Amino acid sequence: MELTLRAQGLKKRFKERQALAGLNLSLEQGKIYGLIGHNGAGKTTLIRILCGLLRPDEGEAHMLGWRVPSFRIQSQLGYMPQEIALYPDLTVMQNLEFFGDLYDLPKEQVRERASSLFEIVRLQEQRHQVVGTLSGGMQRRVSLCVSLLHKPRMIFLDEPTVGVDTKLRRAIWEHLEQLASADVTIFVTTHLMEEATRCHKIGLLYQGQLLTEGTPQELLTRTGAKTLEEAFTIIEDQGVSPR
Amino acid sequence: MKSWAVAKNVFRRVGKDPRTLALIIFTPLLFILMYGYSFAGSPKHLKVIIVNEDNGLASVRTEQVGRITIELKLADKFVNALNHETLEIIKSANFDYAQKQVKIGQAWAALSFPKNFSHALINAALRMTGPKEITHEGQTIRVLPSEGNENPLAVVYLDDGNPFIMPTLLQELSQAFSNLLAEQQGALKPVNLLEIHSVYNNKITALDYTAPGVIGFALTLITIMLTVISIVRERTSGTLTRLLIAPVRPWEASAGYMLAFALIALFQAAELLLVSYYLFHIHFVGNPAWIALIIFVYTIGLQGVATLLSTLARNEFQAVQYILVILIPSIMMSGVFWPLEAMPPQIQPIAWLSPLTYANSALREVMLRGRELSDITMQLGVLAGFALLMLILSVQSMRRQAYSA
Numbered sequence: 186m187e188l189t190l191r192a193q194g195l196k197k198r199f200k201e202r203q204a205l206a207g208l209n210l211s212l213e214q215g216k217i218y219g220l221i222g223h224n225g226a227g228k229t230t231l232i233r234i235l236c237g238l239l240r241p242d243e244g245e246a247h248m249l250g251w252r253v254p255s256f257r258i259q260s261q262l263g264y265m266p267q268e269i270a271l272y273p274d275l276t277v278m279q280n281l282e283f284f285g286d287l288y289d290l291p292k293e294q295v296r297e298r299a300s301s302l303f304e305i306v307r308l309q310e311q312r313h314q315v316v317g318t319l320s321g322g323m324q325r326r327v328s329l330c331v332s333l334l335h336k337p338r339m340i341f342l343d344e345p346t347v348g349v350d351t352k353l354r355r356a357i358w359e360h361l362e363q364l365a366s367a368d369v370t371i372f373v374t375t376h377l378m379e380e381a382t383r384c385h386k387i388g389l390l391y392q393g394q395l396l397t398e399g400t401p402q403e404l405l406t407r408t409g410a411k412t413l414e415e416a417f418t419i420i421e422d423q424g425v426s427p428r
Numbered sequence: 429m430k431s432w433a434v435a436k437n438v439f440r441r442v443g444k445d446p447r448t449l450a451l452i453i454f455t456p457l458l459f460i461l462m463y464g465y466s467f468a469g470s471p472k473h474l475k476v477i478i479v480n481e482d483n484g485l486a487s488v489r490t491e492q493v494g495r496i497t498i499e500l501k502l503a504d505k506f507v508n509a510l511n512h513e514t515l516e517i518i519k520s521a522n523f524d525y526a527q528k529q530v531k532i533g534q535a536w537a538a539l540s541f542p543k544n545f546s547h548a549l550i551n552a553a554l555r556m557t558g559p560k561e562i563t564h565e566g567q568t569i570r571v572l573p574s575e576g577n578e579n580p581l582a583v584v585y586l587d588d589g590n591p592f593i594m595p596t597l598l599q600e601l602s603q604a605f606s607n608l609l610a611e612q613q614g615a616l617k618p619v620n621l622l623e624i625h626s627v628y629n630n631k632i633t634a635l636d637y638t639a640p641g642v643i644g645f646a647l648t649l650i651t652i653m654l655t656v657i658s659i660v661r662e663r664t665s666g667t668l669t670r671l672l673i674a675p676v677r678p679w680e681a682s683a684g685y686m687l688a689f690a691l692i693a694l695f696q697a698a699e700l701l702l703v704s705y706y707l708f709h710i711h712f713v714g715n716p717a718w719i720a721l722i723i724f725v726y727t728i729g730l731q732g733v734a735t736l737l738s739t740l741a742r743n744e745f746q747a748v749q750y751i752l753v754i755l756i757p758s759i760m761m762s763g764v765f766w767p768l769e770a771m772p773p774q775i776q777p778i779a780w781l782s783p784l785t786y787a788n789s790a791l792r793e794v795m796l797r798g799r800e801l802s803d804i805t806m807q808l809g810v811l812a813g814f815a816l817l818m819l820i821l822s823v824q825s826m827r828r829q830a831y832s833a
Contacts, residue, residue, distance in 0.1 A: 236673050260675040270666030287674040331670065 187214040189339055189370035190235065194244035197230055197393075204230040206393035207244065212339075215368040217361060219375055219384030221417060226390040228374040229267065232341045235372070236264050249339060260288060263337030267344050269324045270331075273317030277308060277327050280316055281334055288335040295334065302330040305360045307353060322348040329357065333364075340364070342373040346380065358383050378413045389417055396420055451749050455756070462760035466779075471596045471770040473516045475535040477526035478507055480519065482545035488554070491570040498564060502549050502608060503541035503582075509604040514596065527585045531627055533797065537597050538585040545582060553609065581623045588626040589797050591634045592767045598624075628711075632796055636711035640791035641764030643700045644726070648784055649755060651693050651727050655685065655734030656747040664743060678826035682819065686731040693727035694720055714794035718801055722794065725811045726787040732818020739825040758782040763789070786810045 190212040197205040204227045212218050222228050233239040235246055237254025246253040249261055271280050285295035303309045306326035329345055346354045361371055381387050388398040397420050410416035442448050482503035489495050520526050526538035554573035561570050588594045662668040704710035741747035762784035779785050790807035793799040
């Protein structure tokens with residue numbers, strides 16, 4: 186088992202609020218890790234620290250062999266933030282071309298890659314449409330394409346399928362599973378239990394700490410719950426990790 | 429009543445935002461104080477080089493003792509009569525040198541008194557006023573105008589590149605001549621005594637003079653607005669996060685912004701110059717390449733200021749507030765509309781803290797006076813230093829933006 190990411194003792198405080206309280210995390214290569222937690226549990230803070238956008242007050246993280254933040258890993262990192270994070274006045278293709286330039290991707294490669302991504306997220310028709318005129322769900326799909334454009338080895342997805350219909354969500358998850366089988370490591374935050382069950386491993390973040398971790402089946406067995414939602418409620422009520 | 433509810437809500441929100449409250453209370457004060465302090469003064473310490481060859485002697489005819497020579501030293505008296513607060517007098521022996529100093533902007537005027545100035549002036553006065561009684565060696569004698577027609581002219585060479593300064597200079601010189609003539613009981617008009625030459629033949633009007641400053645001001649306003657709002661928008665929309673997660677170094681992102689907005693500023697400068705030149709016939713004698721260079725270097729610095737401001741601003745509205753706070757002093761105090769020389773001395777050092785002052789000065793030197801690159805090295809040097817410092821600080825702030833995005 187090869188680790189893509191290893192974080193130890195991550196702490197981060199914003200004024201009165203302790204966003205992360207000594208968090209440890211390991212991500213295995215080629216696995217999908219799902220992070221579940223309420224709003225304000227610290228999910229986005231954790232992603233921002235791991236991506237090198239935020240410095241932790243304490244603790245450290247290593248990713249793809251380098252201590253975070255490191256310029257050396259940036260080209261291998263994919264990140265889809267919660268917000269749309271696209272240029273609304275540019276077309277879908279122009280957005281992709283711009284980010285392709287930042288990753289030094291040749292124009293031809295961007296075009297090919299965009300075509301295959303558009304097929305997965307069903308955006309072929311909209312490729313020349315201005316992003317601002319697309320629906321929220323479509324914009325999120327474009328955002329996902331931008332995050333995957335440069336074939337990153339480690340991908341962070343912050344609520345990637347909000348506003349995306351069930352059928353398309355399945356298609357996106359199938360693609361994520363394909364990526365994982367090609368040794369890409371995926372870290373995803375979600376509110377949807379349907380998505381959580383598709384992860385190889387899930388963790389429950391509660392008040393800046395990982396309350397529990399395991400495969401979906403392990404969590405169900407440990408808590409004796411029928412659904413993951415029920416399992417998380419039990420774990421949160423206990424307030425301590427049952428592992 | 430619903431309107432009242434809307435209005436009340438506006439007041440409630442303003443009351444909760446200290447920045448907006450400060451903007452409402454202090455911006456008008458800032459405007460009027462700056463205006464009062466910056467535009468209150470009149471020009472002071474204007475350098476004037478005096479080449480005094482007057483031997484001070486006058487040969488006059490008298491009724492009683494024939495022709496006598498009296499020592500009047502009228503040129504010295506003239507110099508003493510000048511207002512030494514407004515004019516800073518520098519003495520020189522060489523009028524060519526003095527004129528050259530005026531031409532290169534080191535002095536506002538050069539004034540030359542010929543050798544026979546005292547002699548010619550007193551005789552010219554006598555010719556106009558008729559015989560006059562004077563005390564000579566304890567004896568009252570009557571002096572008569574001489575028959576000659578010697579020219580009493582003092583020659584003035586003026587820098588008329590600044591229409592706000594020139595009237596002050598002329599007025600000071602005329603006043604001193606009037607005082608001198610009143611003392612000699614003459615009735616000559618001062619203009620008769622002065623032969624005036626100027627560097628630009630009175631071609632520079634107030635419109636010409638303010639044009640470079642207004643161009644600098646317009647570019648400052650537009651560039652800072654555009655940059656701050658673009659960066660704040662990049663940050664709030666999340667694209668800045670994507671940009672900084674990509675293998676892009678903060679300096680590359682900063683430099684990209686600087687390049688884009690400096691090129692936009694160049695385009696705008698060309699627009700402004702073409703309209704001023706062809707529509708308003710603004711005096712323009714300089715090399716456009718130097719203008720482009722000044723604007724390029726200056727706007728690069730402005731990007732830095734804008735990037736720093738965007739770090740402070742959480743949203744577009746706050747950005748506008750910061751822009752106002754930075755822009756008002758720099759516009760009021762950088763000599764756009766009022767010459768720095770006319771500002772109160774305690775305000776002047778503040779004016780020289782604003783990069784716009786250097787940009788204005790350099791633009792004016794090139795546009796109005798046709799100065800070369802070697803003549804504006806000081807201004808360009810300061811602007812380049814400002815640009816470099818701002819580049820470094822803006823890279824730092826880009827890093828911070830990444831962490832706080």
